[in-house]
Amino acid sequence: MANHAMNDFAHRLTRSPLPFDPAAGRDAAESFADLAPELRGLLAGAAGCSPFLKQIMGQEQDWLREALATSPEAALNGALGALTPDGPAATGSALRRAKRRVGLLAALADLGGVWSLEQVTGALTRLADTAVQRALATHLAEEIRRGKIPGAEPGDEENGAGMVVFAMGKMGAGELNYSSDIDLICLFDESRFEPDTWHEARQAFIRATRKMAAMLNDPTGEGYVFRTDLRLRPDASVTPVCISMEAAERYYESLGRTWERAAWIKARPCAGDLMAGEKFQEVLRPFVWRRHLDFASIQDAHEMIRRIREHKGLAGALVLDGHNLKLGRGGIREIEFFTQTRQLIAGGRDTDLRRRDTVGGLAALAQKGWVPENVAQELTTLYRDHRQLEHRLQMVHDTQTQILPNTRENWDRIARFEGEGDTDAYLRGLRGRLERVAALTEEFFQPGEATPRPELSDQQRNIVRGWRSYPALRSARAQEIFTRLEPDILTRLLRSATPDEAIVGFDHFLSGLPAGVQLFSLFEANPTLIDLLIDILTTSSVLSQYLARNAGVFDAVIGGGFFADWPGAAALTADLTAKLEAAGDYERKLDAARVWMKEWHFRVGVHHLRGLIDAAEAGGQYAALADAVIAAVWPAVTADFARKHGPKPGRGAVVLGMGSLGAGRLNAASDLDLIVIYDAAGQEASDGPRPLAARAYYARLTQALVTALSAPMAQGQLYEVDMRLRPSGRQGPVATSLEAFKTYQQTEAWTWEHLALTRARRVAGSIDLADEVEAFRVALLAQKAGGAGVAKDVADMRGRLKAAKPGQGALEAKDGPGRLQDIELLAQMLALQAASPARRVEAQIAAGKRAGLIAGDAAEALLAGYRLLWRVQCCLRLLAERITDPEALGEGACGFLLRETGAETIEALLERLGAATEAASGVIDAVLER
Numbered sequence: 001m002a003n004h005a006m007n008d009f010a011h012r013l014t015r016s017p018l019p020f021d022p023a024a025g026r027d028a029a030e031s032f033a034d035l036a037p038e039l040r041g042l043l044a045g046a047a048g049c050s051p052f053l054k055q056i057m058g059q060e061q062d063w064l065r066e067a068l069a070t071s072p073e074a075a076l077n078g079a080l081g082a083l084t085p086d087g088p089a090a091t092g093s094a095l096r097r098a099k100r101r102v103g104l105l106a107a108l109a110d111l112g113g114v115w116s117l118e119q120v121t122g123a124l125t126r127l128a129d130t131a132v133q134r135a136l137a138t139h140l141a142e143e144i145r146r147g148k149i150p151g152a153e154p155g156d157e158e159n160g161a162g163m164v165v166f167a168m169g170k171m172g173a174g175e176l177n178y179s180s181d182i183d184l185i186c187l188f189d190e191s192r193f194e195p196d197t198w199h200e201a202r203q204a205f206i207r208a209t210r211k212m213a214a215m216l217n218d219p220t221g222e223g224y225v226f227r228t229d230l231r232l233r234p235d236a237s238v239t240p241v242c243i244s245m246e247a248a249e250r251y252y253e254s255l256g257r258t259w260e261r262a263a264w265i266k267a268r269p270c271a272g273d274l275m276a277g278e279k280f281q282e283v284l285r286p287f288v289w290r291r292h293l294d295f296a297s298i299q300d301a302h303e304m305i306r307r308i309r310e311h312k313g314l315a316g317a318l319v320l321d322g323h324n325l326k327l328g329r330g331g332i333r334e335i336e337f338f339t340q341t342r343q344l345i346a347g348g349r350d351t352d353l354r355r356r357d358t359v360g361g362l363a364a365l366a367q368k369g370w371v372p373e374n375v376a377q378e379l380t381t382l383y384r385d386h387r388q389l390e391h392r393l394q395m396v397h398d399t400q401t402q403i404l405p406n407t408r409e410n411w412d413r414i415a416r417f418e419g420e421g422d423t424d425a426y427l428r429g430l431r432g433r434l435e436r437v438a439a440l441t442e443e444f445f446q447p448g449e450a451t452p453r454p455e456l457s458d459q460q461r462n463i464v465r466g467w468r469s470y471p472a473l474r475s476a477r478a479q480e481i482f483t484r485l486e487p488d489i490l491t492r493l494l495r496s497a498t499p500d501e502a503i504v505g506f507d508h509f510l511s512g513l514p515a516g517v518q519l520f521s522l523f524e525a526n527p528t529l530i531d532l533l534i535d536i537l538t539t540s541s542v543l544s545q546y547l548a549r550n551a552g553v554f555d556a557v558i559g560g561g562f563f564a565d566w567p568g569a570a571a572l573t574a575d576l577t578a579k580l581e582a583a584g585d586y587e588r589k590l591d592a593a594r595v596w597m598k599e600w601h602f603r604v605g606v607h608h609l610r611g612l613i614d615a616a617e618a619g620g621q622y623a624a625l626a627d628a629v630i631a632a633v634w635p636a637v638t639a640d641f642a643r644k645h646g647p648k649p650g651r652g653a654v655v656l657g658m659g660s661l662g663a664g665r666l667n668a669a670s671d672l673d674l675i676v677i678y679d680a681a682g683q684e685a686s687d688g689p690r691p692l693a694a695r696a697y698y699a700r701l702t703q704a705l706v707t708a709l710s711a712p713m714a715q716g717q718l719y720e721v722d723m724r725l726r727p728s729g730r731q732g733p734v735a736t737s738l739e740a741f742k743t744y745q746q747t748e749a750w751t752w753e754h755l756a757l758t759r760a761r762r763v764a765g766s767i768d769l770a771d772e773v774e775a776f777r778v779a780l781l782a783q784k785a786g787g788a789g790v791a792k793d794v795a796d797m798r799g800r801l802k803a804a805k806p807g808q809g810a811l812e813a814k815d816g817p818g819r820l821q822d823i824e825l826l827a828q829m830l831a832l833q834a835a836s837p838a839r840r841v842e843a844q845i846a847a848g849k850r851a852g853l854i855a856g857d858a859a860e861a862l863l864a865g866y867r868l869l870w871r872v873q874c875c876l877r878l879l880a881e882r883i884t885d886p887e888a889l890g891e892g893a894c895g896f897l898l899r900e901t902g903a904e905t906i907e908a909l910l911e912r913l914g915a916a917t918e919a920a921s922g923v924i925d926a927v928l929e930r
Contacts, residue, residue, distance in 0.1 A: 046111055049417040052398040053107055056100045063101055072109045076102060076123050080130050085158075091138045092215050095131050096222040102127040106178065107395055110388075117384050118359065120391070124176040125167075131225050132165055132184065133271040135215040139208040140272075148204040150197040160272025163188040163205045163242065164280070165212075168232050172266035173356040177387075179394035179401075181227035182216070185267070189276045190244040202244065209242040227400060232263055245280050252287045262340045264288045265347075266356045289348040318438075320431060325390055326402035330434030332390065335383045338441040342370050351582075358383055375440055382437050389430070392417045404430075453487040454494055463507050464490070472516030481520040489523070492530050498538050498891045505537030509544050536609065538892035540879045542668060543605050546598075562603060563612070566621055572600070572628035580632055586640040590708055593633055594715035600625050605668055605878055615874035615900055616867075622666035627763050629718055630655060630672075630709070634764035637708050641701050646688020650681030653698055653735065654765035654773055655705070658725045662759035663839050665870075667877040671720035672709070675727075675760075676702040679738040679769055698735035706734075725756050738769070745780055751793035754784050755828040759839045778837050785835040794829045795928045798822065810886055810910050813873035818921030820873060823866045826924050830854060841866055858923040865920035868901065868912060875900050886910065 047054035057064060067075035079101045083094055106123050109115035115123070140157035143149050152161040168183040170176050188205045190198045209230070217228040230241050234251035252260065264284060269277025318329050326332045339361040347353040350368060355361040359380050366376035392414055393401055405411045412423050420426040456464060467486075473479050489506070496502040513519065523530050536543045567575075576596050583592040604625065608618040634655060638648065659673035660666050680694035692700065702723075709718045726732050727744040736744070745757065757777055762770035784790075807816025814820045827841045830848025838844045842863060849859045879893045886894075886906050894906060903909035 046107060046395075049392075049413055050107075050395045050397075053104065053395060056104050060100055060104055064104065067101075067105060072105060072114055075105050076126070079105065080126060083130055083134050085134075085137065085141070088138055088142070088211075088215065091134055092220070092225075093222060095134060095215065095225045096220065098127060098131070099225050100223065103178070103398075110178075110391060117387055118174075118357075121170070121175045121177070121387070124178065124180070125171055125174045128171050128176055128180075128182050128226055129167070129270045131216060132167070132182070132212070135212040135225075136160070136163070136165055136208065136271045138215070139211040142211075143204040143208050148207075149201050150193055160274075160276070162192040162201065162273060162276070163208070164269050164273045164277035165271040166267045166277060167270035168263055168267050170266070171270070172268045173358065175357055175387075177394055177400070178391040179398050181229050181400050183229045183232050183263075184213075184270075185233045185248075186230065186242040187245050187248055187277075187280065188242055189273065189280075190246050198244075202240075202242070205242040206240045213241070232260075234260075245276075245283075248280075249283055252284060256287050258344070261288050261344060262337075265340050265343055265354070268356065289344075289354065318431070318434060320404055320427060320434075321406040323404045323434070324402055325386060325393070325404055328434075330436070330438040332383065332386045332402070334437055334441045335379050335386070338379070339365065346370055379437070379440055382433055382440075385433055386437075389414070389418065454491050456490070456494075457500075460500065460503050463503055467507070467510055470511050470513070472510055472513035472519075475515075475517065478516040478520060481524060482516060485520055485524050488527060489530055492527075492534055496534050496538055501891060502534050502538050505544055506534070509533070509537055509547060512545060532606070535892075536606070539609055539896050540605070540893065542878055542880055543602070543609065546602065546605075563607075566613075566617075566624075569624040569627045569631075572624060573631045576628055576632040577635070580636050586636065587713070589636045590633070590711075591713055591715045593629060593636075594713060594718055597625065597629050597718055598716065601668070608874070608878060609896060611899060615871040616665075618874055618878075619665035619667060619870065622668065622670065623661060623664045626661055626666060626670075626672055626719065627657070630657070630674075630763045633708050633718075634705060637705050638701065641704050642688065644688065645690050645692050645697060645700075646686035648678075648701070649683035649686050649694045649697060651679040651769050652766040653678035653701065654770040655763050656760045656770075656773070657763040658756055658760055659722075660759075661763070662761040663841065664761070665840065667874045669877040671722050673722045673725050674706075674763075675723065675725055676705070676735040676765075677738055677741050677769070677773055678735055695733070695735075695737070698737075699733055702735040725753075727753070738772070741773075742776055745776075746783070751790055752797055754780070754832055755794070755825070757781070758828045758831040758836075758844065761839055774837075778835075781832055781837065782835040785833050790829060790833060791928055791930075794825060798825060798924070798928070801825075810913070811872060811876060813869045813876065813913075816917070818865060818917035818919070818924065820866065820869045822924055823862055823869070823920055826862070826927060854923075854927055858926070861919045861923050865916035868916050871900050872897070872909075872913065 047057060067078075070078075079098050083091075083098055085091075086094065102123060106115070106120050109123075110117075110120045137157040140149070140152075140161050140163065141154070144152045144154060144157055144161060149156075149161050164187055166172070166185040166187070168185055170180055171182045171184075176182070186205070186209045188201065190202075193201045213228045213230060216225040218224065230236070233239060233241070233243065234248050235255070239247075264281075265288065267281065269281070323329075324331060336358055339358050342365050343353050343355070343361055346365075346368070353361070353364050353368060353370070355364050362371065362376040362380050362383075365371040366373045371379075390402055393404070395417070396413070405414055408423075411427065415421075415423040415426040418426065420429075467473065467482075468479070473482055490503075493499060493502040493506055523533075533547070536547065576593065579592050579596055580589045583589045601622070604613075604618055604621045607613045607621075608615070613621065642648065654677050656662070656675050656677065657673065658675060660670055661672050661674070676698065678694075678698040680698075683694060685691045685693050686697050706721045706723065710721045711717060723734055724730055726734065727736050727741060727749070745753070758781065760773075760777055762774070801815075801821060802817060805815040805821075807814070807819060812819065816822070824841055827844040827848070830836075830851075830853050831838050831844035833853055834847040834851035836844065836847030836851075838847050845854065845859050845862055848854045849856060854862075875897050879896065898904065898906070898909065901909055901912070903912060
């Protein structure tokens with residue numbers, strides 16, 4: 001009766017859609033039993049559309065009857081739970097039986113709308129994981145029984161005995177098709193074996209891999225489990241089916257290609273030693289996820305698509321009959337490549353984008369702004385529609401196919417299988433979906449239309465002619481990209497306010513660029529970055545040279561948040577701390593800190609250059625950035641040092657920022673003045689593997705901090721560090737004990753050292769110790785405030801500074817009478833005499849005014865001069881290494897300086913500077929004479 005009913009429904013199905021509404025089923029059905037009479041129609045309809053489903057329904061009638069009485073999830077768990085360790089023959093039979101049952105279950109849950117697409121593909125993937133594990137363990141057990149895996153014992157097969165299998169492609173992503181093959185890479189951990197035994201282990205793993213693949217792949221009277229492909233392994237044409245992790249790592253480091261990077265996005269260990277697999281993926285992480293934004297992968301993806309289509313003969317116009325739903329125009333592969341390429345571009349910087357599944361990848365890309373939300377949602381819907389159709393195509397005969405029908409009869413069958421009664425309407429909808437995928441993705445992969453090359457002057461042509469000789473263009477790949485890009489670059493350079501200056505600036509930039517492929521690809525994908533570069537080239541030689549050495553900072557411009565509001569020192573510290581914690585070993589932490597700092601430093605400079613912030617804000621942001629770097633790097637330094645020499649003796653240490661850092665105002669080229677104070681609290685030495693006496697411990701720890709901040713590494717250096725403000729200057733120990741610091745300041749320190757202390761501020765280290773140092777600082781300033789010789793000492797210091805650094809050039813802002821250093825010196829004297837804890841110049845002058853040490857109009861004259869001079873200094877240090885001559889300024893630099901100071905011309909600015917410094921110098925003379 002049941003077979004007769006199925007045949008009857010199958011006959012009717014050729015003229016009408018499936019007799020069950022999947023949408024209703026998904027909401028209503030907790031189990032198959034809830035589907036009541038509609039289930040009979042569903043089974044019959046499925047059998048009529050798919051000879052293969054009809055066959056396995058007959059083979060598994062008893063199991064199907066039991067399964068339909070429970071929930072799909074319980075039925076799935078039961079089918080997989082029956083796969084227990086056994087011999088090869090029994091395991092092979094059990095796996096084929098499980099494949100039939102799970103395949104039938106997934107088909108019915110899919111057609112009935114009980115499972116979503118992700119649940120269907122997830123169930124098929126769970127089956128594949130279990131099957132690979134069982135097949136591998138079965139044959140590893142045989143090798144262990146024969147003593148062929150050195151050191152392995154019975155039971156080790158369940159954990160791989162040193163071998164791991166990686167699921168690649170759709171299996172790795174949990175997205176297996178109804179009739180997918182499975183892509184596997186098999187590796188073993190050679191470090192688990194002695195040098196004279198690992199070759200024996202290697203041969204055992206190769207045999208186990210071959211037998212595992214045969215058990216899964218080879219058809220028997222009971223069918224097959226999964227068609228298995230091992231060709232994604234490194235250099236598959238010449239390597240065995242299982243290779244060592246060390247050999248795989250060497251291959252990917254030296255020869256790995258973009259398509260292999262894309263493949264490893266979806267990879268995951270699925271059988272064997274899963275922990276070893278996760279460790280290997282961490283080793284492989286720098287290969288898959290590049291540190292900088294990787295727009296060069298776009299062109300690689302485009303080339304892959306082009307080659308696939310040409311090889312498969314799919315490059316022509318879209319024709320539905322016989323169209324390849326996976327590889328053809330508008331197909332599944334285009335959505336996957338669109339997603340994976342964007343992940344490759346940005347996933348090195350943002351771990352949230354490292355999703356294996358396509359739908360999850362699109363959602364993450366949309367959330368982070370790499371893909372518009374509406375595009376991600378539309379592509380997700382189209383992807384699910386394509387995958388559902390792919391499942392229907394494969395259910396018909398259990399074939400791994402994505403080829404659409406080419407006869408009306410077969411189109412009718414698929415339309416009905418998809419629940420559509422009108423085949424013509426179905427075909428129109430399918431064509432629309434394919435064309436929509438193409439429209440959404442192809443613009444991303446196709447290079448844009450070339451810009452016509454503009455006309456150049458003879459001088460410009462001579463400069464441009466030399467570009468091909470620079471290191472950035474030494475590779476064929478770089479030349480290919482730059483050839484496409486060059487007309488657009490030249491057009492934008494010529495559109496700038498100073499074309500000749502722009503071309504010369506770009507020439508200097510290009511000549512200093514060590515490599516070009518990634519940056520040129522970045523420009524090709526984001527042409528507006530060229531305009532930003534031109535702004536910089538025509539304004540700031542400092543930023544231009546900085547970019548040539550650190551082109552990766554452009555990543556931050558398009559990586560999100562570059563033009564957002566300033567987050568503040570606390571948020572910066574937390575962000576850098578998190579990055580350092582995730583970086584791995586100590587050297588990687590320091591490199592990560594350098595990359596992070598350079599991007600934020602560049603951000604401050606660009607914001608200042610473009611007028612988003614002024615000099616005062618820039619000064620505060622540069623200082624906050626330095627605070628964050630020291631606050632995050634100090635714990636990393638102390639942890640690494642403690643690993644060798646034990647924890648800090650006593651109460652620990654505090655790092656004080658002095659000078660401009662202590663005052664919270666730096667410029668683009670500032671170094672850092674630091675001192676370190678410690679309190680061993682009576683503990684004579686550290687307790688660690690290599691203990692040190694307390695004094696030596698803190699001295700070497702301080703040196704380690706200075707090295708961490710200032711040593712040139714692969715990513716450059718963080719800051720120059722100056723420790724000369726510590727007690728006794730260059731002659732004193734680099735770290736000072738608390739008691740020695742107090743004693744020295746009270747009994748030996750010179751007036752200039754007390755002046756320096758007016759700016760001291762904790763930037764890292766023990767808060768408890770910092771509070772005690774601060775209390776001492778405040779008390780000491782009160783104690784030294786009434787010193788009769790303070791003003792005389794300051795006058796003497798001023799005279800020596802004037803003789804040593806008289807200042808040169810009309811734009812000199814720092815050195816000379818009435819300039820920044822002169823004003824800052826007086827401000828520190830006022831703070832000391834007023835016993836004020838204030839650190840910034842403005843607050844120190846205000847404290848002197850409140851104490852009656854300086855009149856109100858004199859204070860205003862000092863502040864007006866200071867503000868103007870700081871704007872000039874902050875601008876000039878961003879523009880070039882050292883500029884004091886107005887003639888050395890280009891037009892762009894002049895415009896920036898005039899905008900920042902509010903002057904109409906350079907002459908007017910010079911006049912204001914002269915008047916301001918003269919007034920400030922007069923005030924300082926009067927205060928010191930009094």
